[in-house]
Amino acid sequence: EPLLAPQGRGRGLTPAGEDLVGHARRILAVHTEAWLALKGARVGGRIAIGTTQDFADHGLPELLRAFAASHPRVRIELRVGRSLELGSALQAGQLDLAITMRHARSPDEAFLISEPMLWLCSDKGLATRQEVVPLALLDPYCGFREAALNALDAAGCRYRIAAGSSSLAGLRSAVNAGIALTPRTRRLAHSGIVE
Incomplete structure (x- = not known):
């Protein structure tokens, strides 16, 4: 069966090509699931993440999606708040990770991005x-x-x-x-x- 056919100046999928793409996606999904199982995706537990509203709205959803795909059994607990409050919660051990805004970082913090006010x-x-x-x-x-x-x-x-x-x-x-x-x-x- 032909998979591609002329379409405008390029080529496009034929109905058989579209069917093959669907099968290929399912094959890749099963492959990814098997790979993750061997790499520790069966690990369970929980992670408590704190973030400011700025990152909860923009940036964090993509990171959470990627984390959940590679660690599907880990329960994610999210806490959205202000930087000062989240920093205190992190120091108190209530959070495993905090994504906050700072004027300058302290020695125990990782610098991720710089954005001007x-x-x-x-x-x-x-x-x-x-x-x-x-x-x-x-x-x-x-x-x-x-x-x-x-x-x-x-x-x-x-x-x-x-x-x-x-x-x-x-x-x-x-x-x-x-x-x-x-x-x-x-x-x-x-x-x-x-x-």
Whole structure:
């Protein structure tokens, strides 16, 4: 049976080719399952992972998917919180791993990525048209909050806290509404929120 046929300027799968692709995927899945079984994928137990909301929304789902595929019997316990709280939980032995944000790392931490702090606002631009900078900030203690207030004070800019929240969802809502700017990394920028 021919597997490929002319299609436009290239070639495409014939119905027989599409059937073979389905069989090939199943063969590869069984092969992967066997390989993982020999490599220790039968290991069970649990792992407690703490992460900030920033990483829980962007980046962590892909890592969890890969981990679950290679360790299908391990129960993953997730804790989403703030960096300070997660660091304390890690030190207390309540977490096996914590993915947090820091200004600088301590000797017992692994540095993964560096992301600059950005000023983010609604693409509608309402908050940027005001003389006094309206801010949406996480409740204390937050490194972004402290850095933003210090930067504005150093620049002599007038500001007011227009919205406060204990979660990134609250910040997103205030920024999307156009009532405030917020300091964060590019991870918070998405539909409607821009630099």
